[in-house]
Amino acid sequence: MSAPQNRLGRGPGEKEPLSRDLRHQREQLWGPIPPHERRLWSNALLDNPPTDLNTIGKQQNMQLYGRDGIVMNRLWVAVARHWDDLGLSAYEWLLQRNTLVDIVEYKRNLERDSEATKDHWGDCAEQERREWTSATLRFPPMFLGATIMALHDNHARKTGITNSKTWIELALEFRAAGFTPEEFVVLNTQVRKFHKRGQANSLITTTWGLNNIQFVRLDAQQWTNWLERYRAGEDAVELTKELLGSNGLKRE
Incomplete structure (x- = not known):
């Protein structure tokens, strides 16, 4: 039996909280990426969709995105986690895809800082x-x-x-x-x-x-x-x- 709704405490524009199962599913999908970076990645992925979605997929993705700014498509999140694990932020991912105007400056900074920030192998x-x-x-x-x-x-x-x-x-x-x-x-x-x-x-x-x-x-x-x-x-x-x-x- 579901818990009673607090009708008096919720304004007309306020959304129902995410269910425990949905929150758990989201944590499994996004793993160690913190919430504020999940939102950045979600915006980047919406600007550059990794895969095409059918009508239902688009509705589900945007419905969840509209709640707190975080997408939930498995393939999309997999792309974010892959590049995040390689050390790239959502912003840097967009730069690599030539979707932001300062790609030249980014490449220059990347070359300058690569040894100090990107190489985790040390003296190997x-x-x-x-x-x-x-x-x-x-x-x-x-x-x-x-x-x-x-x-x-x-x-x-x-x-x-x-x-x-x-x-x-x-x-x-x-x-x-x-x-x-x-x-x-x-x-x-x-x-x-x-x-x-x-x-x-x-x-x-x-x-x-x-x-x-x-x-x-x-x-x-x-x-x-x-x-x-x-x-x-x-x-x-x-x-x-x-x-x-x-x-x-x-x-x-």
């Missing part, structure tokens, strides 16, 4: 960046939705080097702990075999992504002992089994 050499990109594409740190993941993966494969801060942070964390990209792949391959069998373990750390999909996202510092023993010649399968076996969690 180009070939190493490519190897880490390939490794983290196989074992991503989280799930951002099928559309966004496809956009990210296509961009990373095309350029050879990911610009996603989340993916780069994963690579640099394991690099700082002494791992090579190949060793990162070996470790994650073995851990996921164990995880798929449904065995809980304190060493198998995870992250939650879009649609409550859980992804294995290991903590590099918890696996330095594994790395030392693996490099000493121990078998990866047996070594991983031993370490995970000693850190198993009891089922309640």
